[in-house]
Amino acid sequence: MLYNTAQVFAPATVANVGPGFDIFGFAMHEPGDEVVATLSPDSGVRITSITGDGGALPLDSVKNTAAVAVTGLLARIEAKNGITLEIHKKMPLGSGLGSSAASAVAAVVAVNELLGRPLERHELLPFTMEGERIACGAAHADNVAPSLLGGFILIRSYAPLDIVKIPTPEGLTATVVHPHIEVRTEDARRILRRTIPLSSAITQCGNVAGLIAGLLTKNYGLIGRSLTDCIVEPQRTLLIPGFENVKHAALGAGALGCSISGSGPSIFALSSSLETGTAVGRAMRDAFTSVELVSDVFVSPVNKEGPKIIAMG
Amino acid sequence: MLYNTAQVFAPATVANVGPGFDIFGFAMHEPGDEVVATLSPDSGVRITSITGDGGALPLDSVKNTAAVAVTGLLARIEAKNGITLEIHKKMPLGSGLGSSAASAVAAVVAVNELLGRPLERHELLPFTMEGERIACGAAHADNVAPSLLGGFILIRSYAPLDIVKIPTPEGLTATVVHPHIEVRTEDARRILRRTIPLSSAITQCGNVAGLIAGLLTKNYGLIGRSLTDCIVEPQRTLLIPGFENVKHAALGAGALGCSISGSGPSIFALSSSLETGTAVGRAMRDAFTSVELVSDVFVSPVNKEGPKIIAMG
Numbered sequence A, B: 001m002l003y004n005t006a007q008v009f010a011p012a013t014v015a016n017v018g019p020g021f022d023i024f025g026f027a028m029h030e031p032g033d034e035v036v037a038t039l040s041p042d043s044g045v046r047i048t049s050i051t052g053d054g055g056a057l058p059l060d061s062v063k064n065t066a067a068v069a070v071t072g073l074l075a076r077i078e079a080k081n082g083i084t085l086e087i088h089k090k091m092p093l094g095s096g097l098g099s100s101a102a103s104a105v106a107a108v109v110a111v112n113e114l115l116g117r118p119l120e121r122h123e124l125l126p127f128t129m130e131g132e133r134i135a136c137g138a139a140h141a142d143n144v145a146p147s148l149l150g151g152f153i154l155i156r157s158y159a160p161l162d163i164v165k166i167p168t169p170e171g172l173t174a175t176v177v178h179p180h181i182e183v184r185t186e187d188a189r190r191i192l193r194r195t196i197p198l199s200s201a202i203t204q205c206g207n208v209a210g211l212i213a214g215l216l217t218k219n220y221g222l223i224g225r226s227l228t229d230c231i232v233e234p235q236r237t238l239l240i241p242g243f244e245n246v247k248h249a250a251l252g253a254g255a256l257g258c259s260i261s262g263s264g265p266s267i268f269a270l271s272s273s274l275e276t277g278t279a280v281g282r283a284m285r286d287a288f289t290s291v292e293l294v295s296d297v298f299v300s301p302v303n304k305e306g307p308k309i310i311a312m313g
Helices: A065-076 A099-114 A121-136 A144-149 A185-190 A198-216 A220-226 A233-239 A243-252 A274-289 B065-076 B099-114 B121-136 B144-149 B185-190 B198-216 B220-226 B233-239 B243-252 B274-289
Strands: A005-015 A024-040 A045-051 A082-088 A152-158 A161-166 A173-179 A195-197 A257-260 A267-271 A295-301 A308-312 B005-015 B024-040 B045-051 B082-088 B152-158 B161-166 B173-179 B195-197 B257-260 B267-271 B295-301 B308-312
Touching (some): A005 A099, A005 A173, A024 A099, A065 A099, A099 A121, A099 A308, A161 A198, A161 B198, A185 A233, A195 B198, A198 B152, A198 B195, A198 B198, A220 B152, A243 A274, A267 A274, B005 B099, B005 B173, B024 B144, B045 B065, B099 B121, B121 B144, B173 B274, B195 B198, B198 B220, B220 B257
Antiparallel strands (some): A195 B195, A257 A267, B024 B082, B173 B295, B257 B267
């Protein structure tokens, strides 16, 4: 059966996840973006509409992350068809939740379905990474990989690309609180020092190892002790008013650990149950309120499935 | 039943294990050191003899790693007895195989047994770390912890001390080749640069995470890809003639990966079976021979038990 149109949801993601700068990320169940891809008689990729972005995102196919990703996919499979895309942003931009990643992932998954699934899911990753290059200046995988593949992802290596899915305990729940300020990923990267003390790298490696061991052995105590970033977080918290209060509130409400989501300003916490994660969200929002920041709260178990095909028509 | 004397073996260890500088270590089945501890009417700790060291090690209790460790233990449990120690070095000194660690571990385990086991095995760790401070200038745990506890050990954190035992696949086999040159741990530490590029830390964290994930999921391919040290190995290979040849020979013979054992000059490789590990050892020894270095080869599955009580009397 041939289809003319595919509507796909791709989830928001938390990148870095404490000590795992550039190498860890996991998917949420919500929020996320939706893309409707439609076969077109014209060649190439054209964006017909974007909703939910307040007019901020480019319709130009060479500047839009979803269009760039789909263009790469079409070239790779030597597609004869053209594609039009409708992008429905259902999550905040510049929030540290992988907004550009979710759009690119939803778009390539939709197009791949539409064309009869010429590639495996994981083979779509390089195209979405090119989308990230357009969106934030570097072809990072720590948002696109978990959005595309679901679950908790380790990017062991970028050259060559080596992606490892790490099973997570059933109860593990993420709380993400997004304050209504914007941090540009490029700015958040620019402030980072390019060299670090060897001793900090050793501490970070210990926590990276502890977090992976904690996830794989379902050891919540170890997950919590390991959810510490001694390198990037101390530099980036300057960009997030009230960070220390919010983190303190999260831990006080029972979170295993708490750090910056991606390049911020969103802050995430991990908890051992949905119930605790919900209480943690309330505490974090209240802490933002006390520094006069309005925020949105998302609570979600780790999303092990990734993108969802909503409709084919 | 009360005993007068205890004879204990403690195993050699491979510290660092590729990317895990200062945080990973595992125990071998051999070589190792033996210590005979005997109750003494005199208070304090006295070393009556050391064999196998060629006269290199101090008999003075405040300078000897095993005596320092036992002194700490006796103080902690407020022992009324004194102790005499016979130390039988059955492994090379300054080899990168945790020689000082094995002596300290054998000594405290022997004394703890002799005194009716007042402390749990893991509670002995701090005393052996003080032994390391005497032996090599820093209270590192990456040799003493695996020698004491057996298995593959992650030191997630030093302050507070947080030790995590990582289960390893059954077949995992270590090959260690010790060339007859000496590298002083202090020298090996002194040459290390104190700051590193952030990008190197990210690469190292990816490999640390990959190695832990590979061990816990019995994924030999992932273990092999992750057994890479981009920070310390490139600086220390200068101290080991023929290193690149030996590593090349190990990988050519089927090893999963190969790096420096501790601070060298020993080189270790990991393989997925005892058979491959044995062939890898031959290839590594031949490679050392070709640069005119005589070497000893040890092949051993990961030793999950740790110290062994040989006799009580």
